Amino acid sequence: MGPNGSGKSTLLQTLMGFHTPTQGKIQGFNQELSKTKTSNLVKDIGFIFQNPDHQIFTQSVLDEAALTLRNLNLMNGKVLEKVNQYMQMIGLYPRLEDHPQRLSFGEKRRLNLVAVILHDPKLLLIDEFLIGQDLDNAHKWMQWLKDYTSKGHTILMANHHAQLTQAYCDRVIFIDAGRVIIDEPVSTAFSSLEALGYRQFLPHTGEVLAYA
């Protein structure tokens, strides 16, 4: 979490190898990630960008979902079954042949998600998944992502929504102006944030609602 321009996206992008750290190094998957090319990280790390339109490349929903698999040469009959299964889950199975640009914002977002998890990366980096989703849907997808992590995946997510963070996440890293302010389990993170004076990033409580 963190204010606009604090460096959340930059942090995620640096982990994916788009920026070279000016100091320090990134260690993961038994190698130094800061020296690994993005292309070689793809099998281990999935990345969802902020804007769905920047990451839709193909002419059909099915091709879009399968693009990473094809690029990694992992496409086969067995995987196709898995593709179909996931498309059913996100409700796009009847639209496999449609042009992905015709989908609604929420549908595109879900397609973005499926498109980066089909090859089972161990780490998922998500930049603002919840923008444009209503609260019900947001809860549904946070629950889904939480279940997904229980299967041995790790998710690092840039997020503005304190309530959802509190309800579904394990660990909060709060960044301001490029510096880590707190890095704590979610159980203590928000009281620390409150003590530091970041009131607007606290989950809305009954008390706050009473003021309004």
Place this chain on the structure above:
Amino acid sequence: MRKLSYQPGGSLAHRLYPLTKFAWLLIITTIVFIIQEGILLMATAVIGLLLLILINPSIWKIRGFRLAFITGSALFILYLLFDKTGIMLFNPGLELLSITSGGVSMGLRYSGRFLLIIFISYIFILTTDPSDLAYALMRFGLPYRYGFMLVTALRLAPVMEDEAQTIYRAQLARGVRYDQLNLRRMLLILQQFLTPLLIGALRRADKLVFSMEGRGFGASPHRTFRKRATASRLDLIISIAIFLYLSLVITLNYWSPI
């Protein structure tokens, strides 16, 4: 590497009225083709380069400049190597390496012309805010609908650049390999890169049209402007200086043909 675009600054060239600079850019570009004397062209190009370095000392770090400079210099060498007309000036015994007056004068002419146009264009682009130029053109009768088209396009160019970068990164993140390509895959990947970029641009244009219409853009045939740049005494002085210099160059060009 910095990109070739307007770099804010306070030099004399920055303070000139955009239209003055634009007019001189057009005039000099025309005169360059009238002058045939290589030495005059090259001398003017050197003055242009010195001015450019004065205005922007880090000119060598601007994208494309080194390439243009090397191309211009290579032009001179090519003429030395392959134009063997005129009087022999230097003869090492090998025909290719001999230097003749024809080669030198042709080389100076074409290389000087090329470099001069490059240098003055760089001076113009680096010191002129394109929106200021558009506003100035609108004050001189360019219908503001077209003027704003130019301004908007210029404003959106950096946004498009950022977007292109993001799309490229998103491709990498999906396992696209730009480093191992054959022609067919290259075309596919290019298509996959251009599709979102184009769709994004069209969507943005669409939204922009609606929001401008919504605020009454074009409703009145006349428009007032917040920025009000005008030509100053500086423009007059500089213009006289350029005029005198060019008159001298043109006179020399016709007066003493070698």
